[in-house]
Amino acid sequence: MPADTHQETGLGTGAEKVRVLAAPHAQDADRDRALRPEVVEAVREAGFARHFVASALGGAEGSFGELVEAVVSVAEECPATAWTASLAAHSARLAAHLPTEGQRTVWADGPDMLIAAGLIPSGRAVPAEGGWRVAGRWNYVSTVDSADWTLVCAAAPAPDGPPRLLFLALPRGSYRTLPTWDAIGMTATGSHTVVVEDVFVPEHLGFDRTELLTGRNTSSDADVHRVPFAAVAGLTFVAPAVGAALGALRAAGTVLTGDRRTPDREAVLTRAAARIDAARLLVQENARTLDTRDFTPATLARSERNAAAAAELAAEAVWTLIRTSGTGALSAGHPLQRFWRDVVTASSHKALQFETSAARSYAAAVLGPRDATN
Structure with a gap:
């Protein structure tokens, strides 16, 4: 397995600025069904849009691991902003499959196009x-x-x-x-x-x-532009979900460990934290697989499985938290219910379902192809 030789791009520092800016606007964004323009511009300025753009066009050609950590960090405050940041990076990676002339056209005004x-x-x-x-x-x-x-x-x-x-x-x-x-x-x-x-x-x-599905790219030799889609599709959507679950854990902590703190509530908080940490580890493993280019049928199937499992773990953890926190956490102004809705919505994405591709791919890798007669 080749080593990950990617250099840090500074995306983490930019993500922290986005996180700080997005946090006080998260509730309003949820109500208004739109991010504030200054938050969107902060995502652009932080380097998310350029993260996978070719270095020859001014981009960063950054790593999947660095992107995941940045997205998770932003999602702890505002999952919708993190979703926007994740899509800004991954959609630019798709556009890197365009012919050279097409890439020059798309990024003619610089690498920060959304x-x-x-x-x-x-x-x-x-x-x-x-x-x-x-x-x-x-x-x-x-x-x-x-x-x-x-x-x-x-x-x-x-x-x-x-x-x-x-x-x-x-x-x-x-x-x-x-x-x-x-x-x-x-x-x-x-x-x-x-x-x-x-x-x-x-x-x-x-x-x-x-080309996208197979990971071939006739227009770029960069490693980040030559990745089988099955290995990366789920990562795009599950990283915001895991970050949102971490935000939910923090929001629930003030409820479950306050005046009504009990051993049962402490157990709920602890169990949820373990599930969320497990989800995060699965997401990090997927990012390492991409950065080290470990693209065997078994690892590709595992990546699909990991993304679906991480989404399920995050959703289960947040449901446990909100069910135990009582009706106060369901009030319109409480952040826990917002994180819960965001995790449920994100984890419902087709790329994160066991029943679509993940189970079929993993079962085939472990057990062999399914008998067509069954």
């Missing part, structure tokens, strides 16, 4: 001279209202066989958004719907989804 991504292939791309004409509708595109660019996945007809799936980069202004995000948690992530109506996208602003 990029959103619609990962589900919900649109169509019709070949046109020099590129494609794109149309479609993509749901749950987090942070799109703040994005400078948005990546969307669309199906393009192939001469023989199934359609070719492409990621296409669209500049702000070439699409519109519908305010459809109405979930009870992570309310300020702005995970709205993107609508594209017959927009031309030049060839250099597109790449084949297969």
Whole structure:
């Protein structure tokens, strides 16, 4: 297994500034269903957007481990801000699969462009001279209202066989958004719907989804740009959930160890803390796997399993805390209920479900492929 040779980029220092700024606005952001513009700009200035951008374009080419710790730290104060920070970094990593000319176009004004991504292939791309004409509708595109660019996945007809799936980069202004995000948690992530109506996208602003899934990258030799998607997909969403669980633990501590402190309540707090620490260790293991490039079928399956398990542990821990804290913790102004809603919403993401890919991948790695007759 190769050693992790990444150098610290200073993202932790930037994250601390974001954390301090976001904390007093977290409750208002939850109520208003949007982050304050100054908080979004702080995420940009902290270095999240540039963390995985190529060094040749002014980016940091940072490590997954450093990013995870920064995201978890921010999420202890404001999970929605941490979600925004995590997506800013990971979506830029996706855009690093664009051809060289496309990367230069996206980051022409510097490496701190905020990029959103619609990962589900919900649109169509019709070949046109020099590129494609794109149309479609993509749901749950987090942070799109703040994005400078948005990546969307669309199906393009192939001469023989199934359609070719492409990621296409669209500049702000070439699409519109519908305010459809109405979930009870992570309310300020702005995970709205993107609508594209017959927009031309030049060839250099597109790449084949297969490269993303396999970890191949014909446009970059950087290690962080050559990662199988299964190893990193869950990490994007579970790190904010684990940080939110840590925030919930702190919020619950003032309730469970106050005037009504009892051995039973101390046990609840201790058990929840152990579950959250276990979740954090699983997330850290996934980051190490990425940074050391340990990409065997077994480790890839374990990474999917770890992400799902970490999300489940975080959700179980916070549910135990809120159930034991009483109705006071469910009041609109109490931070514990906000963290609870955020953890539940984050952990419901498809990338964090055992029943989707994690169980199938891990069982195949341990037991071999499933018998098609079963």
